[in-house]
Amino acid sequence: xxxxxxxxxxxxxxxxxxxxxxxxxxxxxxxxxxxxxxxxxxxxxxxxxxxxxxxxxxxxxxxxxxxxxxxxxxxxxxxxxxxxxxxxxxxxxxxxxxxxxxxxxxxxxxxxxxxxxxxxxxxxxxxxxxxxxxxxxxxxxxxxxxxxxxxxxxxxxxxxxxxxxxxxxxxxxxxxxxxxxxxxxxxxxxxxxxxxxxxxxxxxxxxxxxxxxxxxxxxxxxxxxxxxxxxxxxxxxxxxxxxxxxxxxxxxxxxxxxxxxxxxxxxxxxxxxxxxxxxxxxxxxxxxxxxxxxxxxxxxxxxxxxxxxxxxxxxxxxxxxxxxxxxxxxxxxxxxxxxxxxxxxxxxxxxxxxxxxxxxxxxxxxxxxxxxxxxxxxxx
Amino acid sequence: xxxxxxxxxxxxxxxxxxxxxxxxxxxxxxxxxxxxxxxxxxxxxxxxxxxxxxxxxxxxxxxxxxxxxxxxxxxxxxxxxxxxxxxxxxxxxxxxxxxxxxxxxxxxxxxxxxxxxxxxxxxxxxxxxxxxxxxxxxxxxxxxxxxxxxxxxxxxxxxxxxxxxxxxxxxxxxxxxxxxxxxxxxxxxxxxxxxxxxxxxxxxxxxxxxxxxxxxxxxxxxxxxxxxxxxxxxxxxxxxxxxxxxxxxxxxxxxxxxxxxxxxxxxxxxxxxxxxxxxxxxxxxxxxxxxxxxx
Numbered sequence: 001x002x003x004x005x006x007x008x009x010x011x012x013x014x015x016x017x018x019x020x021x022x023x024x025x026x027x028x029x030x031x032x033x034x035x036x037x038x039x040x041x042x043x044x045x046x047x048x049x050x051x052x053x054x055x056x057x058x059x060x061x062x063x064x065x066x067x068x069x070x071x072x073x074x075x076x077x078x079x080x081x082x083x084x085x086x087x088x089x090x091x092x093x094x095x096x097x098x099x100x101x102x103x104x105x106x107x108x109x110x111x112x113x114x115x116x117x118x119x120x121x122x123x124x125x126x127x128x129x130x131x132x133x134x135x136x137x138x139x140x141x142x143x144x145x146x147x148x149x150x151x152x153x154x155x156x157x158x159x160x161x162x163x164x165x166x167x168x169x170x171x172x173x174x175x176x177x178x179x180x181x182x183x184x185x186x187x188x189x190x191x192x193x194x195x196x197x198x199x200x201x202x203x204x205x206x207x208x209x210x211x212x213x214x215x216x217x218x219x220x221x222x223x224x225x226x227x228x229x230x231x232x233x234x235x236x237x238x239x240x241x242x243x244x245x246x247x248x249x250x251x252x253x254x255x256x257x258x259x260x261x262x263x264x265x266x267x268x269x270x271x272x273x274x275x276x277x278x279x280x281x282x283x284x285x286x287x288x289x290x291x292x293x294x295x296x297x298x299x300x301x302x303x304x305x306x307x308x309x310x311x312x313x314x315x316x317x318x319x320x321x322x323x324x325x326x327x328x329x330x331x332x333x334x335x336x337x338x339x340x341x342x343x344x345x346x347x348x349x350x351x352x353x354x355x356x357x358x359x360x361x362x363x364x365x366x367x368x369x370x371x372x373x374x375x376x377x378x379x380x
Numbered sequence: 381x382x383x384x385x386x387x388x389x390x391x392x393x394x395x396x397x398x399x400x401x402x403x404x405x406x407x408x409x410x411x412x413x414x415x416x417x418x419x420x421x422x423x424x425x426x427x428x429x430x431x432x433x434x435x436x437x438x439x440x441x442x443x444x445x446x447x448x449x450x451x452x453x454x455x456x457x458x459x460x461x462x463x464x465x466x467x468x469x470x471x472x473x474x475x476x477x478x479x480x481x482x483x484x485x486x487x488x489x490x491x492x493x494x495x496x497x498x499x500x501x502x503x504x505x506x507x508x509x510x511x512x513x514x515x516x517x518x519x520x521x522x523x524x525x526x527x528x529x530x531x532x533x534x535x536x537x538x539x540x541x542x543x544x545x546x547x548x549x550x551x552x553x554x555x556x557x558x559x560x561x562x563x564x565x566x567x568x569x570x571x572x573x574x575x576x577x578x579x580x581x582x583x584x585x586x587x588x589x590x591x592x593x594x595x596x597x598x599x600x601x602x603x604x605x606x607x608x609x610x611x612x613x614x615x616x617x618x619x620x621x622x623x624x625x626x627x628x629x630x631x632x633x634x635x636x637x638x639x640x641x642x643x644x645x646x647x648x649x650x651x652x653x654x655x656x657x658x659x660x661x662x663x664x665x666x667x668x669x670x671x672x673x674x675x
Binding site: 146 | 572576583587
């Protein structure tokens with residue numbers, strides 16, 4: 001239980017800035033996910049919060065107290081590493097109790113807390129084993145257990161699930177969400193996997209090149225990306241982009257000409273857009289629909305059938321478009337198709353990449369994920 | 381074809397046939413010298429006097445075992461091996477930790493620190509004898525004189541200590557080399573996890589680094605042991621086992637008996653005793669070390 005504030009954090013390595021002034025507030029008991037492409041600085045930022053990397057400029061405040069000069073062990077946080085970083089020569093119990101042993105906690109207390117953590121993580125049977133004798137998922141749980149016994153204010157996770165296979169990853173994701181509920185702890189989680197980010201986060205921080213691109217709830221990021229990078233990064237398959245020309249602006253939105261020549265009124269704030277200005281239109285594959293007389297068309301080059309849904313890769317005069325259609329779609333490769341979209345779900349981006357804000361806020365944007373999760377827990 | 385637990389394919393006459401030449405060559409290579417040593421150890425066999433011959437029974441052994449020189453030599457051998465092992469392992473671990481740190485000129489320093497291992501024992505013994513430990517011209521003597529102290533005549537005052545110093549100097553680089561590679565394989569995440577758990581540098585060394593090095597230390601002890609039991613050139617060049625028997629090890633004693641006294645029979649008996657000693661040590665070592673290697 002703790003809050004964290006980053007006040008214009010900068011990190012330089014040999015003169016090169018890798019974190020370029022990050023401001024962020026993490027509320028108590030919040031699950032915050034840092035997400036971004038590799039090399040965006042998300043792990044560095046986490047390691048700076050942990051105290052494993054020094055801060056070049058700016059302040060880190062935990063519960064309002066500046067901790068820049070405080071060592072990692074005294075910051076009241078615990079970290080789970082991507083490689084788990086278990087001590088191979090110690091048993092599971094000793095791994096989990098190591099921090100308390102160093103702190104001089106009496107053995108009886110130590111054992112009690114280790115057993116409690118083992119109970120939460122269902123590790124009771126494995127306490128006398130060494131990490132070498134555990135499976136990947138079990139090691140992951142031990143690593144989490146090592147964090148739990150310290151009862152930290154903030155949990156830090158550095159891509160903890162990336163070494164697990166897909167099925168286990170889904171399972172651990174649910175387990176982490178359950179843990180977050182149970183422990184009522186603040187958690188900061190780094191990942192490059194947007195599914196993990198979307199499913200677990202209360203708040204997602206999208207980073208790129210050491211800069212925060214957008215902070216917001218998963219649904220806010222999905223429905224109202226602040227710029228073209230966030231729009232392209234969140235969502236899979238990635239958003240389709242094309243250049244369009246503004247034909248008219250009005251309070252109801254911006255009228256643009258599509259590549260095929262049709263025009264559509266996109267309900268976004270026109271700001272200071274001018275007639276004739278070139279903008280980028282973005283539409284998610286799942287918001288495109290196959291329509292026999294749609295405004296755009298092309299030839300199907302690849303079809304990916306997932307059963308429930310089908311991705312169609314369509315070569316148009318304007319480049320490749322991806323359409324996420326129904327699983328029952330009858331199209332085949334080399335078929336000609338036409339497709340269209342609901343203008344209310346399209347996005348417009350200015351030349352500098354910033355999005356024109358949508359006129360209608362999506363109703364799901366402000367939903368609390370925590371309520372969400374309790375629903376899903378009940379279903380299980 | 382059967383499969384063993386290890387996954388290797390075994391069995392079949394053809395496989396045996398193909399293995400036979402190599403295996404029998406090795407066997408012959410080992411068995412003939414061993415057999416001859418055993419044979420000679422039960423013979424009256426003195427090169428100075430061909431008239432003395434014939435079966436000696438246990439005489440060679442009783443002579444040796446009642447000879448105080450043997451026990452002194454065994455004692456010296458164990459003393460030397462233990463001290464050198466202690467110095468090289470402890471020094472090697474500390475140096476490995478030191479050389480694992482980033483510092484200016486680390487590449488050159490690593491090269492220099494490993495170089496003693498490449499100098500042949502005779503040469504390094506000579507260098508130590510004439511340049512370092514010489515009571516008049518040696519660097520130690522010069523340093524002592526600088527400090528206003530009486531120079532030590534190393535080889536007559538502390539013969540076994542001098543040998544231990546020289547041999548340790550030769551073998552420290554070996555220990556360092558093995559331990560340094562081992563320490564480099566230590567996962568940085570583990571150290572960072574320990575730091576998050578509140579471990580200081582000493583705790584990290586004790587709880588993380590040292591256990592990680594356990595296996596490498598076992599290897600160093602095992603390999604060094606094999607070579608240290610047979611140390612000869614260093615003693616031959618510097619003290620010649622003296623003064624008296626103060627720096628005579630078992631290997632050197634066998635040489636003394638065989639080639640100074642020309643008594644092949646007794647030398648062979650000494651050889652057999654050396655084999656038994658080496659095997660005792662080896663069994664003891666493998667028992668303890670093998671447990672470390674398992675996990």
